[in-house]
Amino acid sequence: MLDAAENTSLLRRLAGPSTGKAGLAKDQTEINRIIAEASKGSPFYENERKKDEQVTRRIEVLLKKREELAKAADIAKLEANAERLIAELEATRDLSQIICHVDMDAFYSSVEVLDNPELADKAFAVTGGGVLSTASYEARKWGVRSGMATFIAKKLCPDLICVAHHFPRYIEMSKAVMSVMRKYDSNMASWGLDEAYLNLTQYCAAHNLTAEACVAQMREEVHRETKLTCSAGIAPNKMLAKICSDRNKPNGQYYLAPDRDSVMTFTHDLSIRKIPGIGRVTERVIESVGIKTCGDIYTHRAAISMLDKELGLKSLLRAYLGIASNVVEPWARESTKSVGSERTFKTISDTGRLLEKLDEIAETLESDLEHGGWCGRTITLRYKLDTFQSFTRAKTMDRYVKSKQDLFAVSTLPHPRCRYDPFHGIDGDSRWAKSL
DNA sequence: TACATACAC
DNA sequence: TATGGTGTATGTA
Numbered sequence: 204m205l206d207a208a209e210n211t212s213l214l215r216r217l218a219g220p221s222t223g224k225a226g227l228a229k230d231q232t233e234i235n236r237i238i239a240e241a242s243k244g245s246p247f248y249e250n251e252r253k254k255d256e257q258v259t260r261r262i263e264v265l266l267k268k269r270e271e272l273a274k275a276a277d278i279a280k281l282e283a284n285a286e287r288l289i290a291e292l293e294a295t296r297d298l299s300q301i302i303c304h305v306d307m308d309a310f311y312s313s314v315e316v317l318d319n320p321e322l323a324d325k326a327f328a329v330t331g332g333g334v335l336s337t338a339s340y341e342a343r344k345w346g347v348r349s350g351m352a353t354f355i356a357k358k359l360c361p362d363l364i365c366v367a368h369h370f371p372r373y374i375e376m377s378k379a380v381m382s383v384m385r386k387y388d389s390n391m392a393s394w395g396l397d398e399a400y401l402n403l404t405q406y407c408a409a410h411n412l413t414a415e416a417c418v419a420q421m422r423e424e425v426h427r428e429t430k431l432t433c434s435a436g437i438a439p440n441k442m443l444a445k446i447c448s449d450r451n452k453p454n455g456q457y458y459l460a461p462d463r464d465s466v467m468t469f470t471h472d473l474s475i476r477k478i479p480g481i482g483r484v485t486e487r488v489i490e491s492v493g494i495k496t497c498g499d500i501y502t503h504r505a506a507i508s509m510l511d512k513e514l515g516l517k518s519l520l521r522a523y524l525g526i527a528s529n530v531v532e533p534w535a536r537e538s539t540k541s542v543g544s545e546r547t548f549k550t551i552s553d554t555g556r557l558l559e560k561l562d563e564i565a566e567t568l569e570s571d572l573e574h575g576g577w578c579g580r581t582i583t584l585r586y587k588l589d590t591f592q593s594f595t596r597a598k599t600m601d602r603y604v605k606s607k608q609d610l611f612a613v614s615t616l617p618h619p620r621c622r623y624d625p626f627h628g629i630d631g632d633s634r635w636a637k638s639l
Numbered sequence: 640t641a642c643a644t645a646c647a648c
Numbered sequence: 649t650a651t652g653g654t655g656t657a658t659g660t661a
Contacts, residue, residue: 219651220646247651254644332652336648349648352651395648480657482646512659545653581640591651597641 212487213255214239217248220483221348234346234359241358250591258484262491265513269492272509285504288517292526297439298461300529301403301414304444305384305422307433308453310397312339314376315366317430327364328356332547336368340453376429383425387417392531400441402531415458422456439466442527446477466525471498478522489514497523542577543585544568550589561614562607569607578605584613594618 214235215222222231242248307313311329316322316339326342328335330353338347338356345360356363377396385391388401407417414437425433432454436447439461450457459469473496476486492510494503500523507516521527544567551557572578580600587593596616600609 242651245650251651257644333650334652336652350652354650398648480646484645539655540657541655543654547652583641593643595642599640 210255212259213252216251216255216483217242219348219350221350231346237346237358238351238355241355242352246590247352258487262488265488265510266491268513269506269510273506276505276509278505281505281508285508285516285520288520289524292517292520292524296463296524296526297529298463298466299404300439301407301417301461302438302440302444302529302531303401303403303414303418304436304438304441304448305399305401305425305433306435306448306452307380307397307431309337309339310377310431311337311368311373313431314373315369317376318369318372319366322364322366325364326360326362327366328353329368330365331368376431379429380425380431380433383428384421387421388531390531390533392533400444400531402529403437415456418456418458422454440525440527440529441531442479442522443469443525445479446473449477470523470525471496473497475500475522480518481522489519494519497525539577541583542568542571542575542579543583544571545585547587558614561611565607565610568610569605572605578603580604582610582613584616 214232217239218231218235219238239248242251312322312327315327315329322339324341326339326345326347328338328342328347330336333353335347335349335351335353335356337349338351342356342360342363345363347356347360347363353365357365373396377393380397381391381393381399384399384401387403387406390402392400394400403414403417406412407414410417412420418435418437422433422435425431434448434452434454435456436444436450436459437456438444438447438459443459443466447457447459459465475481475489475494475497478497481489492503492506492514494500494507500507500519504516504520507514507519544564546560546564546567548560551560580603581597582600582604583595583597585593585595596613596618598613598616600612604610604612
């Protein structure tokens with residue numbers, strides 16, 4: 204049995220990052236309990252517990268600060284400050300563009316079903332590196348989620364079928380999907396293999412189509428060409444479109460009319476967790492001051508105004524107002540800021556063997572840099588211990604580099620636990636990563 | 640610039 | 649028995 208110290212936040216944390224975004228399964232509390240029970244005592248669990256405690260401390264500091272500031276606060280003035288920002292943001296509202304976010308339904312799973320129809324309607328998951336990349340809808344009913352450790356998923360769903368991933372196939376199918384969608388907006392922006400943003404304003408005008416008819420047609424065409432289904436959201440900006448694409452999943456679409464009232468009604472009861480960029484941690488922090496929905500942001504505008512630095516008044520007001528970017532641009536090579544390679548392996552405590560591992564990874568990175576024609580000035584070494592604690596060490600060079608030899612410059616940087624010899628005494632390092 | 644944290648797919 | 653890989657943004661010192 205779990206003891207009382209296992210609070211709700213830790214249980215929710217252990218359930219993984221994707222549990223909050225997706226619709227709640229039948230009994231999430233029971234699912235969370237099974238997950239915690241299976242993890243308990245493991246180094247992973249202990250690390251998560253520590254991180255959860257850190258967030259708890261952070262929240263305590265935040266609430267204490269709020270208490271202090273509240274004593275001398277001029278509520279009217281704080282609210283006026285928020286109102287001024289709201290008016291400023293409102294002036295930037297642009298409802299003129301038809302933005303669409305398309306999300307393939309359980310993409311990797313669906314491709315696996317195409318290649319092996321036996322899997323249809325079965326509870327199965329695509330795995331790689333001990334965790335799930337995605338789960339079929341049948342498996343999701345059991346609380347199985349992407350990012351979950353395979354052995355945990357098996358506890359939740361004992362008959363779960365595990366299939367190893369086939370990335371080249373997903374890439375191939377992704378290309379087929381994207382090329383259909385690009386016909387509707389040549390500036391389409393893909394996001395990963397299975398998502399895309401489009402601006403359909405021009406296409407709709409040119410073909411005299413409503414936004415909804417246009418998207419329905421596009422989804423049909425994707426299905427005809429690939430036998431894969433997708434869901435879509437149509438809204439005046441990317442943030443709203445993304446949230447909308449989740450509303451009628453799978454194989455559905457949701458249209459949010461481009462007028463202020465419709466948008467404000469939509470955000471009013473929207474959970475803050477649905478806002479892209481607000482994850483498990485930020486949700487907890489914001490919730491601690493009494494904000495669960497975007498509507499609550501307005502109610503608590505004075506408190507947020509006081510804690511602007513910690514909570515970000517402007518970005519929360521944008522969420523409340525449903526205002527976000529509507530610029531859709533294809534990926535640009537010059538936008539790349541870093542290139543990296545990392546690998547997880549069984550615990551290595553021997554310095555020599557650790558350096559050999561680092562050598563392998565540096566080699567992979569060197570070849571990636573060569574292929575892409577990249578080079579860089581800052582080399583970052585990321586490493587994780589068998590306690591799941593992770594660290595980074597960085598070094599900026601006085602010239603641009605790309606060779607394995609140069610990448611190794613970071614290998615001599617000291618580790619906090621052993622100032623002088625980085626590799627002696629790092630007992631139980633389980634993982635090395637290298638990035639540039 | 641160095642490092643940690645949070646987030647997304 | 650056992651919890652990934654790649655990349656971006658941001659706060660702090």
